[in-house]
Amino acid sequence: MTCLPSQSGKKLGLVIDLDTCVGCQACVTACKEWNTGGHMAPLTDIDPYGGQVDGVWFNRVHSYEHTTEMGGRTVNFPRSCLHCETPACVTVCPTGASYKRASDGIVLIDEDKCIGCKLCSWACPYGAREFDTDVGVMKKCTLCVDRIYNDNLAEEDRVPACVAACPTSARHFGDLGDPASAVSQLVAERGGVDLMPELGYHPTNKYLPPRAHAKRAASVAAPALEPVRAEGGFLGWVDRMLSN
Amino acid sequence: MHPAFSVVFFTTATGAGYGLLALLGVLGGFQIIPPDFWLGLIGMGLALGLIIAGLLSSAGHLGRPERAWRAFSQWRSSWLSREGVASVITFVPAGLFGIGWVFFGRSGGWVTIAGLLAAIGAVVTVCTTGMIYASLKPIAQWHSRFTLPGYLFFSAMTGSVLLNALLQGFAIGSKTLLAASVLLGLLGWGWKVTTWRYNDRLEIPTNANSATGLAGGTVRSLEWPHTEENYLLKEMGFRIARKHSARLRQITQALAFALPVLLLAAAFALPWPFAAMLSVLAAIAQFAGMLVERWLFFAEAKHTVTLYYGR
Numbered sequence: 001m002t003c004l005p006s007q008s009g010k011k012l013g014l015v016i017d018l019d020t021c022v023g024c025q026a027c028v029t030a031c032k033e034w035n036t037g038g039h040m041a042p043l044t045d046i047d048p049y050g051g052q053v054d055g056v057w058f059n060r061v062h063s064y065e066h067t068t069e070m071g072g073r074t075v076n077f078p079r080s081c082l083h084c085e086t087p088a089c090v091t092v093c094p095t096g097a098s099y100k101r102a103s104d105g106i107v108l109i110d111e112d113k114c115i116g117c118k119l120c121s122w123a124c125p126y127g128a129r130e131f132d133t134d135v136g137v138m139k140k141c142t143l144c145v146d147r148i149y150n151d152n153l154a155e156e157d158r159v160p161a162c163v164a165a166c167p168t169s170a171r172h173f174g175d176l177g178d179p180a181s182a183v184s185q186l187v188a189e190r191g192g193v194d195l196m197p198e199l200g201y202h203p204t205n206k207y208l209p210p211r212a213h214a215k216r217a218a219s220v221a222a223p224a225l226e227p228v229r230a231e232g233g234f235l236g237w238v239d240r241m242l243s244n
Numbered sequence: 245m246h247p248a249f250s251v252v253f254f255t256t257a258t259g260a261g262y263g264l265l266a267l268l269g270v271l272g273g274f275q276i277i278p279p280d281f282w283l284g285l286i287g288m289g290l291a292l293g294l295i296i297a298g299l300l301s302s303a304g305h306l307g308r309p310e311r312a313w314r315a316f317s318q319w320r321s322s323w324l325s326r327e328g329v330a331s332v333i334t335f336v337p338a339g340l341f342g343i344g345w346v347f348f349g350r351s352g353g354w355v356t357i358a359g360l361l362a363a364i365g366a367v368v369t370v371c372t373t374g375m376i377y378a379s380l381k382p383i384a385q386w387h388s389r390f391t392l393p394g395y396l397f398f399s400a401m402t403g404s405v406l407l408n409a410l411l412q413g414f415a416i417g418s419k420t421l422l423a424a425s426v427l428l429g430l431l432g433w434g435w436k437v438t439t440w441r442y443n444d445r446l447e448i449p450t451n452a453n454s455a456t457g458l459a460g461g462t463v464r465s466l467e468w469p470h471t472e473e474n475y476l477l478k479e480m481g482f483r484i485a486r487k488h489s490a491r492l493r494q495i496t497q498a499l500a501f502a503l504p505v506l507l508l509a510a511a512f513a514l515p516w517p518f519a520a521m522l523s524v525l526a527a528i529a530q531f532a533g534m535l536v537e538r539w540l541f542f543a544e545a546k547h548t549v550t551l552y553y554g555r
Contacts, residue, residue: 002318018457028469053472060469062552064452068461077456079469079552088381094325095314113314116307118479119324122245125382125450127476127549136307193457196548198449199381207457 002093004086005102011177012104012143013083013204014163015186019211021170023063023076030165031059031080031141039142040111044134056130058141059162070213078171080162081128081141082195082203083107089120089129089140097138105177105204106143114138125199148173176204245383246482247542254302255373256402256534258331259395261294262366263403265334269341269366271407273359275351283414284346290406292338299331323379327372334365370399382548384448386541390439397435401428402534405504405527412523415516422523426508429530433501436537440493443544455551465554480547481555484540492540500533 035058036043045055059080066075083100087107090098097113098120100106109120114137121129121138129140144160147153157164163171174183183206186192192206231239268287271277303309316332318325337358344355351359374395377386404425411417452463473481484492504526511519511526 002321004321025469053470054474056475057469062465062469063467064456064458065464065466066456066458066461067464074466075456075458075463077552088379091321092324092376092379094316094318094322094328095311096318097314113311114308115311115315117305117315117324118307119322119376121475121479122380122547123382125548127480127552130475131307131479133307133475138307193459195457196450196454198454199548201381209457209459 002090002096002098004090004100009177010104010175011083011085011204012106012148012174013176013183013206014080014143014160015172015174015176015183015192015206015208016078017170017172017190017208018075018077019170019208020168021061021076021078022168023061023074024167025061026165026167027078027162027171028057028059028061030161032057034144034147034161035142038144039146040109040139042135043139044132046133054133056132056139058128058130058139066210073210075210078162079126079128080205081107081143082126082201082205083141083143085202085204087201088123092119092123094119106145107140108142108145109138109140111135111137111139125196125201126203143173176206245542245545245547246479247539248305250301250305252535252538252542254298254305255395256531256538257294257298257301258373259370259399260402260406260531260534261291261298262334262370263399263401264291264406265295265338265403266363266366266400267403267407268345269338269359269361269363272345273341273351273356273363277411277416279345279349279351280414281346281349283410283416284342287407287410288338288342288346290410292335292342295331323372323375327369327376330365330369330372334362334369337361337365366399367396370395383545384446384450385443385545388439388442388446390435390442394435394439397428397432398534398537401425401432402527402530404428405508405523405530408508409520409523409527412511412516412520415520417511417516417519417523419512422508422512425526426505429501429505429508433497433505436496436501448546450548450551452551452554455548465552468553476549477553480549481553482543483555484543489540489544492536496533496537496540498533499529500537501530503533504530 032043043056047053059078062077062079064075064077066073083106087100090100095113095115097110099108116136118131129138132139148158150158159173163173172183172186175181176184178184187206190208192208194203303312306312315325315328319329341355341358341362344350374392378391381387408421408425456463507522507526511522
């Protein structure tokens with residue numbers, strides 16, 4: 001049913017730290033690797049070794065130059081499904097293929113019901129949904145629903161593949177509906193933001209803006225070395241002998 | 245937005261078809277157009293033919309057309325589903341009206357009721373089509389108060405010009421319908437020009453800053469996540485050069501509005517068969533012009549995902 005469920009309170013999602021993301025694309029490839037055999041498999045590639053490469057990815061990392069009065073900086077920006085609280089991609093779906101889970105808020109697609117009308121991808125302002133031209137259905141991030149509840153994995157591995165792969169810990173996974181959770185506290189502490197809040201989709205995922213520039217300049221040079229004072233006595237004699 | 249021909253043809257054809265169906269249902273049901281086998285057969289055939297051709301074209305746009313029946317299930321939340329339901333339900337009174345009015349040569353009683361229900365169904369279906377586009381917040385040019393009335397006006401306009409051509413062809417044209425077609429043509433023209441002017445001045449609150457959550461200053465795209473165009477750019481990153489847009493707007497105005505209005509005005513003064521020839525020509529020109537209008541409706545619409553790509 002594409003009507004939205006009444007929320008249970010649990011809102012699983014990601015918190016992405018734009019301060020520490022280095023744009024290494026590890027989350028992108030880890031996502032592709034896991035999900036091409038996962039819940040929404042396959043993540044089809046078209047002409048992968050040719051000149052017109054195309055394919056389905058759930059996670060894409062952009063790079064931007066953010067210039068303010070304080071100067072400019074490069075910001076690496078991972079973009080994936082935000083598992084919105086009011087996802088229009090779900091309500092526009094004519095078949096019931098798109099749905100939002102009442103239990104944890106994850107937005108999923110039932111591939112067996114999808115007719116490939118593409119309307120959900122038009123309704124998503126964030127470009128989270130990508131059409132698989134080979135299978136003829138829409139695909140999207142599952143928040144690794146087949147990892148996070150997977151009893152066959154060690155408990156520390158029950159996080160989305162992108163979070164597990166991140167070498168700088170720029171990606172955090174948790175329950176954003178619980179104000180006491182680590183991710184909620186991180187968002188509160190760092191002033192996490194919604195993307196395109198003016199559109200009213202109420203994304204669950206939050207982005208932590210880069211930290212402010214330090215007001216003073218960084219100390220670049222080490223203190224100058226002081227000249228060695230001439231010593232008397234035995235050590236002075238050793239110094240003089242070695243200096244000859 | 246990518247102007248897929250299947251969807252451009254679908255919205256144009258069903259718009260004209262439902263407009264014609266609504267007019268035939270009302271005017272035939274109330275005996276303003278007397279029952280006539282050949283007129284009815286061609287008129288209802290044209291209306292239902294345009295609708296069916298359009299619906300089949302839209303099904304061709306699907307990735308998995310064999311599952312299209314599932315689209316009738318989510319009418320509680322989805323305008324696309326509502327459109328599917330409304331279009332299918334409308335076939336019932338339209339079919340009954342066609343049988344009564346065309347094959348039994350009757351009007352009044354159940355035929356009138358069926359005609360009116362078909363007209364209501366046609367209007368509702370066109371509204372649902374308009375709302376599919378008007379409800380999409382990421383596309384500011386569609387998510388506006390101009391979209392839904394536009395679909396209704398253009399449906400009425402193309403429907404009345406088709407009906408006028410039909411009646412003129414059977415030498416039973418009416419000056420009232422001619423005048424109505426001219427007025428609807430002028431209304432559609434005015435509405436389209438106003439819509440373009442509104443869209444050209446549109447100040448969209450969503451920008452690269454709010455899209456990335458980076459407050460203040462400027463956000464410039466340094467590098468895309470991929471080297472080739474992906475689905476997002478092919479489907480939603482379609483761009484049209486300003487000079488082509490300006491030229492196509494002129495073509496739209498000439499074919500869809502100016503030429504039909506002039507031809508129909510000339511048809512006022514001319515006797516049959518010249519009036520009929522001009523009326524048919526006006527309908528053909530207008531349909532071609534509306535295809536260009538609908539192509540532009542898609543091509544000029546900008547989706548927020550393009551902000552991530554610095555477009």
